[in-house]
Amino acid sequence: MGSASNPLVTSSVVDDSPLPSNLTQDDLKKLAAYKAVEYVKSGMVVGLGTGSTAKHAVARISELLRQGKLRDIIGIPTSTTTHEQAVSLGIPLSDLDSHPVVDLSIDGADEVDPALNLVKGRGGSLLREKMVEGASKKFVVIVDESKLVKHLGGSGLAVPVEVVPFCCDFTRGKLEELFREAGCKAKLRVKSGGETAAVTDNGNFVVDLYLERDMGDLEAASEAILRLPGVVEHGMFLGIATTLIVAGKSGVTVKDRFGLNCKSGPELSLFYRTNWMLHTVAQLPKHPPFNIMFYFTVEQRKFYTEAFHSLKSVVNQPDYIVGGDRGPPERDSISDV
Numbered sequence: 001m002g003s004a005s006n007p008l009v010t011s012s013v014v015d016d017s018p019l020p021s022n023l024t025q026d027d028l029k030k031l032a033a034y035k036a037v038e039y040v041k042s043g044m045v046v047g048l049g050t051g052s053t054a055k056h057a058v059a060r061i062s063e064l065l066r067q068g069k070l071r072d073i074i075g076i077p078t079s080t081t082t083h084e085q086a087v088s089l090g091i092p093l094s095d096l097d098s099h100p101v102v103d104l105s106i107d108g109a110d111e112v113d114p115a116l117n118l119v120k121g122r123g124g125s126l127l128r129e130k131m132v133e134g135a136s137k138k139f140v141v142i143v144d145e146s147k148l149v150k151h152l153g154g155s156g157l158a159v160p161v162e163v164v165p166f167c168c169d170f171t172r173g174k175l176e177e178l179f180r181e182a183g184c185k186a187k188l189r190v191k192s193g194g195e196t197a198a199v200t201d202n203g204n205f206v207v208d209l210y211l212e213r214d215m216g217d218l219e220a221a222s223e224a225i226l227r228l229p230g231v232v233e234h235g236m237f238l239g240i241a242t243t244l245i246v247a248g249k250s251g252v253t254v255k256d257r258f259g260l261n262c263k264s265g266p267e268l269s270l271f272y273r274t275n276w277m278l279h280t281v282a283q284l285p286k287h288p289p290f291n292i293m294f295y296f297t298v299e300q301r302k303f304y305t306e307a308f309h310s311l312k313s314v315v316n317q318p319d320y321i322v323g324g325d326r327g328p329p330e331r332d333s334i335s336d337v
């Protein structure tokens with residue numbers, strides 16, 4: 001247990017028996033997806049991800065429903081493609097308007113860093129994914145080992161940004177300027193084999209950022225991108241994933257991130273966030289030592305006092321790390337909040 005690279009991430013090897021050497025990348029994706037579906041329980045509202053990995057999870061959920069091993073699942077699709085797949089497989093569907101709290105989401109990713117931050121959207125879906133996965137109590141990311149990177153953007157492949165079509169070249173230029181020091185080239189995504197812009201499910205365009213160097217502080221990069229008026233959303237998913245399942249030639253590994261990212265408006269739902277914290281704490285490893293990291297702004301801090309008191313009553317651990325969104329975390333005791 002424990003990760004040398006990130007104290008918030010613990011990992012456990014689920015199955016390290018050597019896998020057959022002739023497994024394809026798609027076989028690995030399927031292995032990760034099937035493992036993730038073990039987290040799905042009857043009665044859950046489940047976010048259904050998009051892409052070549054997530055489609056295996058959607059198919060598996062449908063199979064278990066047909067076999068009667070799962071019941072009363074409500075799926076929340078993250079793209080029109082997944083919506084169509086789920087409808088064709090008979091999975092009952094809804095949306096965030098009717099189900100604003102999602103129990104569990106399962107989705108693939110294009111890149112995963114050691115803190116379980118993600119790049120998503122190379123397949124064109126990122127906005128709906130971020131909405132659904134950000135509203136989830138648990139978000140399980142499923143990848144084959146080729147998706148692991150040291151830092152986001154480090155694969156040399158795209159970091160996608162969804163932009164409004166209006167004056168998209170203006171926005172493209174602004175994005176490129178933002179990351180000039182990281183050697184950024186920003187390109188409008190075009191339809192495969194064509195010259196016209198690729199259009200997202202939401203009627204927007206995508207600008208892909210290609211970086212030569214690390215873009216530095218990810219939160220700062222995220223905020224700078226989102227401050228541009230023509231930007232709708234970007235494909236960096238920071239602090240949203242709670243669990244990562246990686247399938248590689250040497251087996252399947254599960255990593256859990258115990259940090260909690262309370263960045264939504266404090267008024268959004270203290271009750272929901274409290275439950276989320278309790279839910280996460282309930283899954284902590286049985287054998288300490290470990291710390292829990294809470295990230296939130298100073299303003300939000302007061303709103304979470306109740307949550308900390310609830311936590312204190314269920315967790316008997318001596319130390320917690322309480323961190324703000326900016327600057328280094330201060331070490332604190334839960335009773336000091």
Ligand SMILES: O=C[C@H](O)[C@H](O)[C@H](O)COP(=O)(O)O
Pocket residue numbers: 049050051052053054107108109110120121122123124125126129
């Ligand atoms: O836009 C696509 C989504 O963000 C996908 O989840 C991501 O690109 C990973 O897709 P795949 O599992 O096909 O590699």
